Amino acid sequence: MPLHPQVREHLDRLAAVNFAGLHTVTPELARAGARRLTAASAGERQDVAAVTDRTVGDGVPVRIYRPLGVPADDRALPVVVFFHGGGYVLGDLDSHDGLARALANGSGSVVVSVDYPLAPEHKFPVQVDTGFAATTWVAEHAAELGVDPARLAVAGDSAGGNLAAVVTLKARAAGAPRIRFQLLIYPDLDFRRTNYSITTFAGQYGNVAREAQEWFMEHYLADARDRLDPLVSPLLEPDLSGLPPAFVLTAEYDALRDEGEQYGERLAAAGVPVTVKRYDGMIHEFLRHPFDDAAVALVDATAALRAGLKPL
Structure with missing residues (x-):
């Protein structure tokens, strides 16, 4: 399909701003620009029943969202640990506040959004270890949070989708916590950067250029050889059996499209129940924009969460 007209208008507005290439600026300047862009392009944020900022474990900041439409004393709600995108260099609790709210309300779950440390100040595997520790903390403190640990x-988008997938690998290896479902939103899963969509769409349709792809990876990794580590590139994990059921959401004009779809194929081949859905005419990060199809995709994603987290 051609680009959706709403997406085309969005990209035309971005082109008119003429942002500098990410690889030409410092992480601090990139973060400031990303914050301005989020403020200018985000739609209205949904009300939720309650929002609480706190720290967990060894001082990791999180934001906890309680959904609308559930009794205040319900202590058996499902819980979703959410990791934001941004290439491990950008993003924070505020950048993905709107998406976290929509996931909470749509799925009827408590959402715990994790503000993991960013690169280059913190290199791999700090983010992976933090994500796993936060997920373990949520499972172990379910009663305190008023959620059902079973x-x-x-869930996560882009780099956050990478982290969600990697946390499930670590949980399988450790035997805990027991994760019932994984929602991977246009996930970043293969740091080799060799497939069709990553090479063909680079620098087009709002995707970062090849130089910016390298900029993100060099900030995240201390050693280029880590690109082949399954905890960096989960698509390279040789055995995907025994992982939680998954919903993998991709976008037609997203540079990360192919690796998400390939991961879905490999999960299915390993016997993991998985649904992969591509949204035609859409681009990377489209769920964070007020596009009509973003609303459709959110309904699909939250319905998958509801189904995956229904009481046993």
Whole structure:
């Protein structure tokens, strides 16, 4: 399909601003620009029943969202640990506040959004270890949070989708926590950067250029050889059996499209129940924009969470 007209208008507005290439600026300047862009392009944020900022574990900041439409004393809600995108260099609790709210309300779950440390100040595997520790903390403190530890999911978009997938690998290896479902939103899963969509769409349709792809990876990794580590590139994990059921959401004009779809194919081949859905005419990060199809995709994603987290 051609680009959706709403997406085309959005990209035309971005082109008119003429942002400098990410690889030409410092992480601090990139973060400031990303914050301005989020403020200018985000739609209205949904009300939720309650929002609480706190720290967990060894001082990791999180933001906890309680959904609308559930009794205030319901202590058996499902819980979703959410990891924001931004290439491990950008993003924070505020950048993905709107998406976290929509996931909470749509799925009827408590959402715990994790503000993991960013690169280059913190290199791999700090983010992975933090994500796993936060997920473990949520499972172990379910009573305090008023959630059901048997109905735990992980979710994330882009780099956050990478982290969600990697946390499930670590949980499988450790035997805990028990993760019931994984929601991977246009996930970043293969740091080799060799497939069709990553090479063909680079620098087009709002995707970062090849130089910016390298900029993100060099900030995240201390050693280029880590690109082949399954905890960096989960698509390279040789055995995907025994992982939680998944919903993998991709976009037609997203540079990360192919690796998300390939991961879905490999999960299915390993016997993991998985749904992969591509949204035609859409681009990377489209769920964070007020596009009509973003609303459709959110309905699909939250319905998958509801189904994956239904009571046993």
